[in-house]
Amino acid sequence: MSAASFPAPNSLLPMDRTLDVVGIGNAIVDVLIQTDDRFLEDHGLSKGTMALIDEIAAEGLYATLGPGLETSGGSAANTLAGIAQLGGKAAFIGRVRDDQLGAIFAHDIRSVGARFDTPAAASGPSTARCLILVTPDAQRTMCTYLGASVGLDPGDLDLDLVPQAKVLYLEGYLWDSEAAKQAFLAAAAAMRASGGQVALSLSDAFCVDRHRESFLELVDGHVDILFANEMEITSLYKADSFEDAAHQVRGRCQVAALTRSEQGSVLLSGDQTLLIEPFRLGPLVDTTGAGDLYAAGFLHGYTGGASLERCGRLGSLCAGQVVTQLGPRPQASLPALVAQHLD
């Protein structure tokens, strides 16, 4: 069967909706701090991964670190902000506290044109923070205090919003909170019932390790579009190699978009395999947000009816931009970049 005889997976999308993508994730403010490998070793931190810490541990760690730069973050939130920056119609669901960091988070995502209507919690833990330790090799290692974001539960969820979008996007990190996981599953069921598609990012290799059985079941039956990097997809299938993992995931969802850092990305759909080259737009500064912006570019193309190859190239371009700056939200104009490199 030739590739051309497959319908493109986004040809099945309901196109007459008011939103392109609605996303659910942890609403987090990032604290970007430059450090060195020695600090990671001394604190038992595994480079390139995300560890969950409680508020006391977060404050203790923060006190030992240098000055920071604060910016809105959160994996799915970065993706939805990126889609809005590209000109797509995006909405984000996540929980902040009614504190100063929560106000910053809400401002930043709304200011790029994304909808964000989840009410801030009036009591309980403060807005989530992620200490992002950036080493001289531009890798980021994350320590997250989930705070108010774990307060998200199915009761908060505006389920009416879900069938207004073509795609529901979720971050694997939600699995670290039972209530958030339940909120996600309810949303995924609502999206599937409405005829839209569900996308999942595996988020982090350790997160995959914590929730492997649940993710395996999900990918098999409930996800149309899967985003994962090399470490995450090999962890999911306990595979010996990237090729082995790619072989195992093929056919389990409509599209698997597998990112491989400086080796670009691989798209698997039906029996098609597309290799997408990376974009190198300048010196590598900070890899924070690379996967999130890849998903943003991909989904913007996907919900706009672009070919899979163009979806991949859009993802690759957005990821290529965000790694040239400090922080996970592009400070450059993404539409201008697209016009320059892809149009």
Place this chain on the structure above:
Amino acid sequence: MSAASFPAPNSLLPMDRTLDVVGIGNAIVDVLIQTDDRFLEDHGLSKGTMALIDEIAAEGLYATLGPGLETSGGSAANTLAGIAQLGGKAAFIGRVRDDQLGAIFAHDIRSVGARFDTPAAASGPSTARCLILVTPDAQRTMCTYLGASVGLDPGDLDLDLVPQAKVLYLEGYLWDSEAAKQAFLAAAAAMRASGGQVALSLSDAFCVDRHRESFLELVDGHVDILFANEMEITSLYKADSFEDAAHQVRGRCQVAALTRSEQGSVLLSGDQTLLIEPFRLGPLVDTTGAGDLYAAGFLHGYTGGASLERCGRLGSLCAGQVVTQLGPRPQASLPALVAQHLD
């Protein structure tokens, strides 16, 4: 009289003190937001200057702006942090509220090794914020909500700290709050009585315009080291030209360090005139903090007994670094830069 026969003004410093510089200023968190000239025009903002706004106006303006990056700021605080980053012994006096932004401010200045012991206010206005609008030409235009920082008064001031330092550093912005101004004058009197020196930054041309008589009196009788840029010094003397302003200020204090952006700086001391070349270390990104870091480099050299020329070159180098990045606190190692360019 030849230049060589003048004693260097820092040869008069008491060198046996535990601190090099103690500074008093507004304790501010900056919100860096990229915008364009049109936005400044539409909001009646004068490029390159600082306007004071109240909390309601700050929130209204913020709501119309794009996403921001938050970082500790404040003019004198940036200078003191820079001195600490250079390896100097620095202490900062300023007032935050006991809120999340106040905690960020306190963390950042302490984390570079500066002392910061002013207790946070437990009630009243929130920590000061400055909306810094960065235009494509890298200029910054500032709208400041002074919040808790105007709560600083002589009663807060740890006057015991002042005579522990060689130099007391003050920002002109303090004149916008009567209580803070009184705190400064008390500190300046204590420093002079102890045999140390007093440094003042004029801060902003509009600030000079608001407080001209008071600044003129101060420069004549109470300041040893004056920092001003071209706009500020011409505003102070209502001069027709930089040369005219420089002529008027000569001899009124031990040293006047006059900065001229891409034209470098001019040091006036006795009948000496030293021209200091600027350092160009990369593309111009954001001029926020340029004057503050010039003062940091200069005072680090000055309190270490360096020649005036080296003081100026240290200032010029630190300013040259900070304009190549977003935000007013150097993200690069200043001692490494000094080793590379000046040693």
